[in-house]
Amino acid sequence: MEMDDSHGTMVNKSEENDFEKKGTSDPVVYQLVRVEGDGTLVPATEDDVLQFEHFLHNEKVDLPPIEDADHVEEFFNNDCMLLKKPDLEDGSSKLETVEAHTQKLGANLEDNASTETTKSTVLNDSCCAEKYKADACSRSVCDTSTDPSVSGVNSSMPDFSILRGEVCLDDLTIRELQEAFRATFGRQTNVKDKIWLKRRITMGLTNSYDVPSSGCVVKDYKIVGKDAKNDMSDMDERAKTGLRATSVVIYPGNEGDSPSSSYYQSEDQEDSSKRVPIHNDEPQGNLLGEQCTDKRTRKPTKRYIEELSDIETHDSTVKNSSPAKRPAHDELLMNPRVAPFNETGSLGTIYPTRKDTFGGFSVHVPYVSRMRRGRPRKDFISFADKGPSVEPKGIQPSVEMILVKDGDKGNHLRKVPEVPLKVSSENEHAEAVDSKGVRNLQAKVCSAVSKPKIKHGLTRKHHRAWTLSEVVKLVDGVARYGAGKWSEIRKLSFASYSYRTSVDLKDKWRNLIRATQTQLPAQKDGACPRKTNPSIIPIPPSILLRVKELHELQSQGGGFTAPVKFSGQDGKVLQGKGSGFL
DNA sequence: GTTAGGG
DNA sequence: CCCTAAC
Known part of the structure; x- marks a missing residue:
């Protein structure tokens, strides 16, 4: 499978092919995320991606090489959100697993959620908690174990029969769960944590992150058990169920602000963060449920829209992260979707685009790296009040301006650059205006195009290369x-x-x-x-x-x-x- | 309004 | 290119 961020849409096309070809391709899509010092999740930067390129590459080429078993397992154990810490010494901006991140968020969740939603469904699994903790904390604990049943990963076919008929995941042994995992995801796992396995299998079968930790019954490869919820939009409902259950059950007595309690919250991190883009592409046609179509989390946008970052992080206390890598708006974190492929051109040329939330607007932008290098724009227009719009299929305003090579004299109008919803234009209006006129024009255009208040009508000048x-x-x-x-x-x-x-x-x-x-x-x-x-x-x-x-x-x-x-x-x-x- | 310099 | 201090 393709791990490159620049191919955020691979899941729909190449991946399936790859899977069919190799048979062992991993249908799970990983997302690299960065956890800033203030605990905010942001998409990984290009640099981050580069750091893990070898990882992703390894995984792509051949599944879990023994040498990398630790790391691969780390991916898995953390629901594919792996990350590395480049430089811990400065402690500023570090990468960590989403699990760990969710720990931090856990406390907040605990505060917000009603504690009477405690369930006992997980109690019988709590014995696994320690194991889970061990797995999560110290890698190499379990992955070095040589369980014969988990070794012949690449060669043998998964036992799909494990999920045939009606099976209660709770009744399965770890080994069976691992087999089921393999049948679900097409790859091996060494994880022995039942909860994790069950959740992952359930997630895989429902293609949803919102799954309970136990009690799921699989019937003919589909979850028919009780709490298999698919509606991600129902936040309230979700807050009352599996998510709460795990963390509260472990420490029934406390109100949930214990660090340990929030730790176990991590198991359900997908619920709280929903940033885990586990994408279970269906390798076998009928293995995975297709009932959760709109749940799929696409890879994150690779670039940062720094203009939005301040909205989210203005109050964070730990401000030691580089401004250039400040977290984007949460909305942006969660939602950047990659449109499958947009067909353009008479020749049917296909260009990948991704749907992005740009200042509150849903726009399609070419799926290219466009990370801004300079400091964040101060005069960016704030569209915070504008919710994400329904993506217009036909009209796809682009914020990209196509630079026109300067012919020569005259006929230059300073464009209004990067105004959201401004349709890209290649034609320079043949009109010369002075600087002041440009400002006025910009203000006019901005006010006409966008309702939201514009700070000062100032936008960055259209870059013109010096001829x-x-x-x-x-x-x-x-x-x-x-x-x-x-x-x-x-x-x-x-x-x-x-x-x-x-x-x-x-x-x-x-x-x-x-x-x-x-x-x-x-x-x-x-x-x-x-x-x-x-x-x-x-x-x-x-x-x-x-x-x-x-x-x-x-x-x-x-x-x-x-x-x-x-x-x-x-x-x-x-x-x-x-x-x-x- | 211009200019110089840092970002 | 942007921003701003200093003219």
Whole structure:
């Protein structure tokens, strides 16, 4: 199965094929999540994913290699939410299992839930609690055991008969449960925790996370037992049943705020967090129930919409996580769904898209990595009051703006970038407006398009790559008027480039200076000037040399004024090269 | 309003 | 590019 985040939709297509091909493919989809210091769950970052790539890869290629048995089991034991802790020393942002995370959340749940919902259904299983705890806490305890029945994983076929007929999961032995697990998920497990096994099997058969820990009866591969609930939307109902049961039963006397109590809550973590994207794709056609179609949790969005993060984490006490990896809105955590595949184009080209919640809107965005690197936008429009909308199948507004290569002069309108619901457009409106006009236009568009209040009508300027001609004009302007006369240069040399502000010129000049300090020496050494990014047109060395000269002259000369330094040679170079690049 | 600098 | 202090 495909574990790559960028293929969030694999479950529908390739996975089945893989399964059929290999027979042992794991139909469970794992989600990598990150637990921030404040306990918030966020989708794993790309970096996180990379760290586990080998994991996922291993699993994909061949199931549980012996060497990795520990880790694989860790995945399983934790309902596939594995995670690793990259650097514990800083203690800031750590990765851990969802189980552990849910522990933290458990206390809250306990507070909110009524304690009289205590059930005794789990009592007979409480003996497994210790085992479970042991499993969860110290890996390698059980996975090193060599139970003959659990060793020949890849070769033999699962015994599907274990679930045939009417079977009460409670009556099964651990081994039988393991077999049932295997029949359900198509893979082996070494877990000996009955509760866990039963829950996992039940979840697998119902394709739901919301299952009781015991009392389930399987009949013909389907859960017919009592508490097999499928309605995830019924929160109240869920809070009263299996979820409560486990944690309260263990410590019947206390009110549920004991750490241990909340610990065992972890067993039902899916209930509370619902972030466990166990996706039981059906390998055998009839093994898994299909009654829970809309329960499937898709892989999380890979990118962060940091603009939403503050909504969720403004009050968290532990604020040592990197701002760039702040947790997204909970809604975003839970709901990002991957639309199976969207067909576009006359050729039937299929592009994966995912449905994402962007500022409260349901939108489809290309399933690509688009993690923002900079700090969070401050002026992002808050759509917090706008609930998730019904996804429009036909209209799929994209927040992506397609960058249009700057032709040349004029005809540039600073777009209103990243306004939600703004349909992507490739056509630049042929209208030049000055900076102020742009602001106004932005405000207008925003107010027209989106009802929610916009903070200040400020949106990020549409990124425009600097063209060579612009660079040449800038260099020319600096040579003519001097560095620092940005306003002047803008007025006189960039009259037709209305979208270039004096600040832009200044920034670009600064970047050019930097470029001369980095690129030029490298080129002299014959080294490859930067990692050649074909999409970025390198600035010709001649221009860089001019920049360097101008910079040195004007910096050392101190009070550089006007055209004094405009040497004939430079002028010639500029003219020649400039016209050539235009 | 501009400019310089940090982010 | 954004933001902001300092002119």
